[in-house]
Amino acid sequence: TPYAKNVTDNNVTLGWADAARGTEKVRKYKVMYRKVGENENETEEKWTEVYTNSNQKELIISNLPSETTFVFKVQSITAIGLSLISDISEPMETLTKKEPRTPLALKQTSSDVDVLHTKNAQITFEIDGLPRPNITWLFNGNPIQPSAKYQMEARYQIILNVNKTDFVDSGTYTAVIEYGIEKLKVPVKMTVKGTSMSPMRGTEASLSPQAQWSPTGITVAGGHGQGGALNQLNAPCGLFVDKDGTVYIADYFNNRVVAWPSGATSGQVVAGGNGAGNGLNQLYFPTDMVADRRTDSLLICDRINRRVVRWPHRNGTHGEIVLSNIDCWGLTIDYYGFLYVSDFRKEEVQRYKVGDPKGTVVAGGNGQGDRLDQLHWPSFLFVTQDQSVYVGDSSNNRVVKWTKGAQTAELVAGGNGKGSAMNQVNNACGVVVDRMSTVYVAEFENPRVMRWPQESSVGDVVAGGNGEGYGANQLSHSYGLSFDRNGDLYVTDHTNFRVQKFELISS
Template sequence: MLAVTAAIALPILLIKSPTETTQGFSGTYWNVTGVTYAGNGTRGTALNQLAAPTGLFITSNDTLYISDSGNWRVVAYLPNAASGSIVAGTGVGGTSLTRLASSGIRYISVEANENIYISDTYNERVVRWASGGSTGVIVAGNGTGGSSLNQLDYPYGLWVDSSLNVFVSEYQNYRITKWVPGASVGVVVAGISGSSGSTTNLLSGPTGLYYDEANQNLYISNTGSTNTVMKWRVGDSNGTIVAGLAGSSGSSSSQLNTPTGIILDQWQNIYVNDRANSRIQLFCNGSSTGVTIAGNGAGGSSLSSPYDIKLDSQYNLYVVENTAHRVTKFAKL
């Protein structure tokens, strides 16, 4: 793998664990030096290259699925592989169900049988691509942008739960919709369709999405003017801000600027892809102050338009760098 920075590895943070008391923490932290893990940093169509990647999903066996948006495909990288394989799309953009949008796709989700769900953003739909299949099937939206409940408008974040319900963050409709298997219409489960704002009953350009199924809580990145991450229990009419200051973008430890991808670990710590600040922020459970664990401010390392983040089974951190055409790994120490 290729080194991304020459920063010295330092212990960054002590993460809260289930056995934590007020006097102690569990000792987990990351190397601040990243390595190129997927792609080679040069835009291209070869299977060891990526082009403007956006979304990322890591399975339980640590296979990486990557939205290779600029190549109109999804590629899979087995652990430590030097190149990927095409698992969805043809490498040619289009509107047919054998192709993905010419102007780009966003986030992806992969269920237990390794069927792939894709936010086919500019085609205004979510498609399911069966493992080993050569075509997609529409599971949300109807391929035309709009605010009716049979439509999507700029689908972005995506989560598929254990019952194969599909949750979609709609950037332009300011809402999260849930689509049960086989449904032709969705149900709004967070936000108010067509209304954007910074109050706790509204969303603003929602992108990143994480579903804590056990507690029925959605975690949502507000990428618009609000610049927050919200926790929203499915069925409630309001959410709660858990990271960022509503309506205040910035680079302080309590602020975010264009947050996109988000994840949680088993201790409910929140990891945020703070895109416009070119950094990854970690907010320990219950804390409104973030700590930079990768990117600007972390040992001098830098990220190039980070878009999405995931953790593997060993808590190594992976970051999609959109304009560097790669996925970068920050090893857990």
């Protein structure tokens, strides 16, 4: 009976022994084989036949398909004829074919990827190397698995599809390519960008350093005295204007956030309004808030409760705590979805990935002081598309700019002591910046809003500046500041209990 002496992925080395009986000398052998499962009921002629060249009792049968089972039988040939046929061998299976091994090489790597928010992104590599390597993916160092979010392919191209991108998908994606004992890591940075080019509280309008606003303001919220009715405000602080013209206001002593649609005569409570307290349906002296369009919610500085809370944008009955144990005053959210919060006790500004309680100091953090690496009661914030942070450094009577990654700030407004001269700022609060890098600052102790062109050592008045009062051309403790998309300027007139809109009349 034939037996296997060696088996590879494409041949079988077969051996056998002669039968004990018979005296005729064997001249050669006929070997017959077929696949198992084929020709089970067929005659001998359906077997494939091969012959040895001599009477050697071994034969290599080549060019067989891999991973296939065969059976064999042998018949000897002598001078007088053919012997009886041997018994059929045990089944013999050829091995899995081994691909030839070639060195691993990256033919083409993917460049960094920019993608608009909610759109799909793709990261691709082309590789050489056999056998094909094993591929895994990391996002910011953590493994990711195939899912509706992540779709992965790995043949001659390595592909990662990131579907319906969100701001939190910005980061570093790393392909880990393992090839035997070799391991290669290829990082690609992906940035998810917003569809609007204007930062939070910024404007899409192109404003020159000579732009002018109406000298008389229009009351768009409050203006009915101090109180808690829906047509009143009580010490309004931070504000922002949504794309549809709705003004959102941190109504400090009313412990609520109110929204005033364009043209409305009263506001709507969108957060808090249940008295001062630390319940999740309450706020306690809120100072500022911004919209997180990614989650259709509001992020609110809840000052006395030392927390930042997220509140549903519409029909919310309670909030959830995003950050705790933080003495927040101002906050904003940047083009990429990162949250910035000023902490007036730690004298610093931190940047957070929304949902992550661990922040990164991006301004201050070196104790209280007036050096350019320090802050003294940081209030409201503005962040540009390049992630430069502008800080209303209120007790230093200045506005400072911290370029991303900088260890010290640049003075952009004030810094010449407390006062009302054109080169001074008195208690810097709300800050906005236009596309020309011109800085606008609301001064709490001067009833005015000042404009400071880039690299200018003096500013000029764009709103108020006519003494403290209740007139349409006056302010009383100007506080929060925001543009709308058209370039109109909005100011929380803190102790007049109203919000004033100054319309752009010349850009």
